[in-house]
Amino acid sequence: xxxxxxxxxxxxxxxxxxxxxxxxxxxxxxxxxxxxxxxxxxxxxxxxxxxxxxxxxxxxxxxxxxxxxxxxxxxxxxxxxxxxxxxxxxxxxxxxxxxxxxxxxxxxxxxx
Amino acid sequence: xxxxxxxxxxxxxxxxxxxxxxxxxxxxxxxxxxxxxxxxxxxxxxxxxxxxxxxxxxxxxxxxxxxxxxxxxxxxxxxxxxxxxxxxxxxxxxxxxxxxxxxxxxxxxxx
Numbered sequence: 001x002x003x004x005x006x007x008x009x010x011x012x013x014x015x016x017x018x019x020x021x022x023x024x025x026x027x028x029x030x031x032x033x034x035x036x037x038x039x040x041x042x043x044x045x046x047x048x049x050x051x052x053x054x055x056x057x058x059x060x061x062x063x064x065x066x067x068x069x070x071x072x073x074x075x076x077x078x079x080x081x082x083x084x085x086x087x088x089x090x091x092x093x094x095x096x097x098x099x100x101x102x103x104x105x106x107x108x109x110x111x112x
Numbered sequence: 113x114x115x116x117x118x119x120x121x122x123x124x125x126x127x128x129x130x131x132x133x134x135x136x137x138x139x140x141x142x143x144x145x146x147x148x149x150x151x152x153x154x155x156x157x158x159x160x161x162x163x164x165x166x167x168x169x170x171x172x173x174x175x176x177x178x179x180x181x182x183x184x185x186x187x188x189x190x191x192x193x194x195x196x197x198x199x200x201x202x203x204x205x206x207x208x209x210x211x212x213x214x215x216x217x218x219x220x221x222x223x
Contacts, residue, residue: 103154
C-alpha cells in the first residue's frame with residue numbers, strides 16, 4: 001500500500017543500547033520529519049530533511065542521529081538510549097511549500 | 113524560539129454544545145494546519161489556511177486564520193461524540209522549513 005510506514009511499531013530496549021527506528025514513504029515527497037510525542041509536550045520536532053542528503057536539527061535533536069541516503073527512507077537512530085527517550089515517535093512526509101504533513105502510525109519506544 | 117500556544121488544553125462538554133479552540137503565536141505563519149489525532153494513530157490533516165482572514169468550513173468545523181497570520185481558531189458547532197479526540201495546530205514560518213506543533217487540545221464530547 002502507498003503511504004508512510006514506520007517500523008518497529010513497538011520496541012523495548014535498555015539504557016545505553018543503540019536503537020534505529022525506520023521510516024519509509026512511497027509518495028516521493030521531498031520533505032520528511034521526525035517528531036516525538038509526550039504527555040504535556042505535544043509533538044516536538046527532532047530532525048527534518050528537505051531532500052536526500054540534506055538534514056537539519058529541529059527543537060529537540062540531542063541524542064538522536066538521522067540519515068537520508070534515499071528520498072524514500074529516513075531512519076532515526078538513538079546511539080545510546082536513555083530513559084528520557086521513552087516516547088512515541090512519529091515520522092511524517094510533506095510536499096514542499098504546503099506545510100501539510102502525512103504521518104505514519106508511530107513507533108512506541110520504551111527504554112528501561 | 114518559535115512557539116505555538118494552544119488553548120484550552122482540555123475540554124469536556126455535552127453533545128450539542130458549541131466550542132472554540134485557539135492557536136496563537138508571536139510570529140507570523142506562512143501557513144497553518146489543523147490536525148486531529150485518534151489514540152494509537154498519527155495525526156490526520158483537517159485543513160490548511162494560508163491567507164490572513166481566511167475562513168474554511170468542514171461540515172460542522174469552522175477554521176479561521178487571523179488577519180495578521182499569527183493566530184487561528186477552530187470552532188465546532190453542535191459537537192458530537194465522534195468529535196472526541198486530540199486537536200493539534202501546526203505552523204510553518206517564512207524562510208524556514210520547520211513545522212512546529214502546539215501542545216494540542218484534548219476534546220471529550222459527552223453523550
